Amino acid sequence: MTGISILIGLAGIITAAAPIVFATIGETITERAGVINLSVNGTIILTAMVGFATAVTTGSTLLGFLAGMLVGGLVSLIIAFSSITLKQSQVAVGFVLALLCRDLAYFLGNPFMGLSGPRLSNFHIPLLKDIPLLGVLFFRQDVMTYLSILLIFAAWIWIFRTRPGLMLQGIGERPAAAFVRGANVNLMRYVYTVIGGALVGLAGPVYSLSVKAGWKGTISGLDGIGWIALAITIFGGWNPLRAAFGAYLFALLQWAGLVLQPSLPNIPSQVLQVAPFPLMILALLLVNIGNTEWIERTLAGLPEDVRRLIAKILRSLRASPPASLGVPFEQD
């Protein structure tokens, strides 16, 4: 492969990862507020269908994206309502919705199978596109890809650098303390769940109107992506930058799988495709294992220097979820 084609391939990864970026950032925001939206897989499929159907009917991709966000927001509203207001298990409701939305998409999406619909075209940013290396990599993409990159930084700045963002962290960490500081905890949880859900809902149309243009029902190649996005959120340690890194890493491994296919004749393609999952499990293992009791016990039995070294390594890897993730807040 030539240098330029590698570069273009990498640029393709940024495009391919864009919907996963939307979904993981959305999920990160929701979980930061202490709510788990487990419906991601169903939401992406449903919004891909709705976005495509809307765009085909109206001829406007913009409306398609908005429809996706609307539906994603509605689905997450159900989760917010049943978990925040009705105190039902978020995991249960989210899981049911993951299955329900998927089947709903297949059922209602039938008339739109295989239609030729509008697709987002690339928009080369003048001047920037000519920067060596970076131009090819970042500035010859479509609008949603640019947005996905912007979203990473916007989400990061919001969570770590703004006053409401700090409050968002607080709500997920210790809702009672946030309440004392004037936050309407449950309202904010509603808001962030719906915003996160809308972002997840954007991932669907980004697929059906850009990355994997079209709607093909069960063979659209979307079933499973939501679960992957969820895993990446955890991998990302509730930090938009890390989550985005996870999304890009995933797309990179997928790409590497097919690029390497000819040079590794003895490795079946499925093995390369599935490589991200063991890797993800390994990553989850590394970030979590420092929190387990048996590691603490084992460490206590080790000589001083070894113990300190290992403890230091584990601490640097550790990512703790928002302390109140999944815990309903009751104000007495």
Next chain:
Amino acid sequence: MQKLSDRGINLLFQSGAILLALLFTTIVLVLSDAPPIEAYRNILIGSFSSWKQFSDVLVAWVPLLLATAGLLVTFTAGLWNIGIEGQITLGAIFCTGLLRLTLGGDVPPWMAISLSILAGMIGGALWAALAGVLKTFGGVNEIFGGLGLNFVATALTLWLIFGPWKRPGIGSMSGTEPFPMELWLPQIPGLRLSVWSILIAVIGIAIIYLLLQGTYFGLKLKAVGKNMRSAYILGIPTTRYMMSSFLICGLFAGLAGSIQVVAVYHRLIPSISSGYGYLGLLVAMLVNYQALWSIPVSLFFAALNIGSIQLPIVLKLDSALAGVLQGSLVLFVLIMQGARSRFTKRLLR
């Protein structure tokens, strides 16, 4: 009196949930220009109108019930074993593997079948143990560990089917070479149903019922599920119990996978788990983790799956409708549960 009106309220909300689910599905049907009553009628006809069709429902019911039975154990231990799909798959893989070993040997068929079912159970348990070890010793949430392992299991199946276990000459989605008739679980003549698999399912759910209702093991598992720290302080080895619940669920999932191989497909196919794991999660949620109730509810879900085949045939509708009905049923039951406790709380105040 208080008790009675409590029940009345409960009943009101629960039937409300069912009506809402039906209403929702009906709206979906109307939206897609389909006749709702006709659709429901055809689903029923497709599953209950003849003994033959009902036997097909039972064929789907057995693995679903077994998966649900396993999940009741992990749910009791407070675990969301979403990795059950992979555990069913591994059960099927192990079962197929052992049956392949017996091919051409002198093993009597009944023994080959029993051994392969056993192997399948072990395979399911091993895969569950992996999720369990990740959870208990690695701190990896079972939902995410399980999901990852599901993908790995699918890939493993495909690799086996297209690679080492491919059929002579071809490798295709149709799976591995079917086993000779002797290696099938004996079926009722003229039906695809095997009395043996029904027996296995009934015994399976009975064991789970007894285990959870009447034994110290079940009670301790419940304590672990409700409060792990307290359970530990009360002297229950929580790690061991969590692992046991994973293993038991894995055994049942592997059993379901084996049934899929020896009684349904007679070979390994790409989506051998048939989504029974996910469906089983829905059933377990719907029955509120009560073993005996999972029998009729899983039967109902199986009937929806089988009956919905009529939709494309008769009404040219997509049979994903069954999933819509199943999903909305569980969703509305959950929502109504919440609504009810809110309602009764307000009454108290």
Next chain:
Amino acid sequence: MKKSVIWRLLSLLLVAVFVLAACTPAATPPAEETQPPAGEEPPAAEGLKFGMLLVGPFNDHGWSQAHYEAGEYVEEKLAGSEMVYVDKVNPADRPGTTPAQLAESVVQQGATIVIFNSDDMKDSALEFAQANPTIPVIHASGDSSWVDGADFKNLPNLINIMGRMEYGKMMAGCAAALTTQTGNIGYLGPLINDETRRLAASAYLGARYCWENYLDKDPADLGFKVTWIGFWFNIPGVTSDPTQVADDFFNSNFDVVISGIDTTEGLVEAKKFAAEGKAVWAIPYDYIGSCSEAPEVCLGVPYFNWGPAYLENFKAIQEGTWEAHWEWNGPDWSDINNPDTSAIGFVKGDALSDEASAQLDQFISELAGGLNLWTGPINLQDGTPYLADGEVATDQQVWYLPQLLEGMEGQSVPSE
């Protein structure tokens, strides 16, 4: 305890609701009373109901839709005939069912002939044919009824039908070779088996022939690369993403992508690249209408036309002259796009230049005149001679091709 009472009542209610739903249109008698049980002689009706099991969605713009429309073709041509179909016949979409079981369902709806439309239904087709000896079974693709095949199963009521898509793929390859400016053709392959290998190889043979004979170029300069995604369509996390594969082809100097999979990513991506001003093209597969998603980059599509074969078989069945045989139907060389006679065809796409179009016509007429590209010398990918100089491949040698051919890049055999 309280809970269980509730659940008991609840399930009663559930049953009640469904019984109600079932009983409402009481005027219609239950279906099974009017239908004969499976296996018995159907009542003599003037029309004919045939069952069709489709592996994918009936409107997939691909393999399954080609069959579905063939069914419609038969309905139109054969008076009184009616199709009963089930689509998405695969265990992923219909958990807990087998194609044999679904075949029974269509028989219950009155079908007296059953078509299984996918290679994947082979076992079920055999099982069903065995269990229902009076019902003619047509299995599209497969070699079970091929007396000289490697896997002959002697069943009186089962036939296999397949189109000689090798020709279609040769035409696709030729169109690609005549169009490519970079001299690199990408082939988007599904999973690796005999069928997919021979189709990819045929495309290569067609491409090489036209490259050499019409363009006078050195075959060594023709790049032909197969990338397998691992399945007929994309399953995230399990297969490679065909979108990524197509993009990768177009990004790495391959300007024509020939699709061997059920979905149209190759075409869709070509459209995207073309919109950015890149000169790229694509050739979809299976279905006559496949170009419609992006006609401006479509060089044409090799497609199956199952209708005539179905019609002919149905007529024979009605007349009682039908018996087991094996069909591997080629195009009607007088008009490969004749909907009534040609089993496979190739419709040219808008993007095919006039010059290439003319050359492709010439190629087609050469094929019609007896040109056989499966003639030696042909070496397998690893250099082993497969056909000696002048040796013409037998049907078996084509059908059971063990490897890709020399000159093709890409995996040949799934690893053991």
Next chain:
Amino acid sequence: MEVSLIGIHKYFGAVHANEDITLKIPSGSIQGILGENGAGKSTLMKVLSGFIQADKGEILLNGKQVVIESPSDAIQHGIGMLHQDPLDFPPMKVIDNFIIGSRLPLFPKKSVVYREITQLQKQFDFDLDLEAYVESLTVGERQQLEILRLLWLGASVLILDEPTTGISAPQKNKLFETLRLLAGQGKTIIFVSHKLEDVEQLCDRVAVLRQGKLVGVEVPPYNIESLVTLMFGKLVNLADRQDTCTETPILRVEDLALESPRLRIDHVNLEVREGEVIGLAGMEGSGQLLFLQACAGLVRPIHGRILINNKDLTGKRYHVLMKEGVTYLPASRMEEGLVMGLTLNEHFALAGENQGVFIDRQAIQEVTSTRIKEFNIKGTPRSTVESLSGGNQQRALLALMKNQHSLILMEHPTRGLDIESSIWIWSKLKNRCSSGSAIIFISSDLEEILHYSDRILVFFAGKVSPPIPAEATHVDQLGQLIGGKGWDKLGLPDLQL
């Protein structure tokens, strides 16, 4: 600001938590609110700080009626509350704790916050590192953070809920100094406590609550006896000391070293004999919990040995130690003692011995009924534990203990209980001692430690005192040691080495 509460009523279900409370607090004064646990102090303060709303009654600030619907309403009106367990965000930086809930712009300028807080710190001679993470601060420092934060937000009424729990004597002195300073500046301080000495030392006026009612307001000089009578409705006397100590050793700890992410303890030596009670004193997080858990096998020591009944059980897990007769009673009953959702029957089945495969419900029912009677638990065998009151939960927890335990390890055995319940529980525990059990317990109540222990270990920031006989010390000395003073006079283990 002058605060008036008029006719406040608050119900929780059937419980009348505040009954017609009317109280006027003048500006610039320190008002004490005294009462036992459950007297309604916290409820009243939550009403005032907007955490909950009164069912009836009015709140007047400087004579003007106000409606306070949330904590942020309260702070708008200048009322800030310091909760017993500081409501802050442990994993976040101090500076961020200031910014959250402030009225700063979207992108807060940290330099401004720095300047303002530093100025404020100087006023009170505080020294918080704004870049530090809250979880690395002591409870006292976290209180300082909250006080600063509330003042920075413009609070002119400060409510402090049991602020002296878990802080050292010098920290307490520092806090009181600050509070007097604030009162001097005209702020109104409301000081909620159940500790007579604190109130006596600090407050200008004291209102006493009992069972939801305001039963009296006193001014200095206080008559302690009358305050106690007001609090409890009668005078309460602790039971006499009982000496149950024998010569047979149960537990021997040799040169123990322990480590947690924030703390290290070295060279602990202790021998506990049958019938003996050892009290562990120290402010929260000083290492006493780590030590207790190590004795239970919940934490593995990094050095040294633990012997129980002369068996070396170093590094063994809790369940192994349990078999040797060790039991552990945690502080948070519902989090790590009892299992919410299970009935008393099920608890006794779980804790019972001789378990087979199947549960003999009949037998369990009998055991449960006996224990319920014996431990005076208000509930039935079928009651779920969460339906019991706190005192009954604690009794149930004690009732779950097996009979032949040789070593009982307890965190805060009487925290949250009224005096009478505490006395009853201790009488039960002492009975166990006379039959040969030994007890090691943690308490933040020095009186409790002095009264019931035979010997006392004091912990301060990872330092551990040698066992001090209870008769040889007194509240003042213990208080000083807990605060890190007077250690030189003890002859510390590491000085001996």
